[in-house]
Amino acid sequence: KAGVTQTPRYLIKTRGQQVTLSCSPISGHRSVSWYQQTPGQGLQFLFEYFSETQRNKGNFPGRFSGRQFSNSRSEMNVSTLELGDSALYLCASSLGGPQPQHFGDGTRLSIL
């Protein structure tokens, strides 16, 4: 069974640009969650989508947004990039409900 796939693995952007990250969950998983990982703040929850609806949201500015498609694939968008957005962005999928999350290898975003 294929795991969670995140694309691209690496991205380099400049301040002010926008970026879209993609996540393909494990087949059959309907919940997709996004996390930001930085050396200073650690792992922080961004948002979760379940059946195309945002179900939970973390404490990030509105520049961070996401969506989920009918096939459960999810995208995350960050607009007006700032230097502090440099991070590893992790996507995780689960069946939904009280089930463990399974993580992809992440997208490493660097802002110049």
Place this chain on the structure above:
Amino acid sequence: AQSVTQPDIHITVSEGASLELRCNYSYGATPYLFWYVQSPGQGLQLLLKYFSGDTLVQGIKGFEAEFKRSQSSFNLRKPSVHWSDAAEYFCAVGAGAGGTSYGKLTFGQGTILTVHP
């Protein structure tokens, strides 16, 4: 609000020695608890989970963890460490039974494990 504390930022052990990584959580009800491991440049791999029932849970790679409600702890243990166990370990808490935030995990700051030969 839920929170997780991993008191040890960095632990060094010799190969073959036993290991215990500490985790304390704060949550209003019975939580779901997890341990994940992350190797450099990789995502997080699930080691084990606690949802309910037996408070001693077994995971992959010979790891186990014990849920102690009275101490709000969920410490990870391994009787004999291998060099390949060197990585960063994260404890996480999620919504427990009856909760609605299943898709949201709160992580500790992580513990970096170094294994000496």
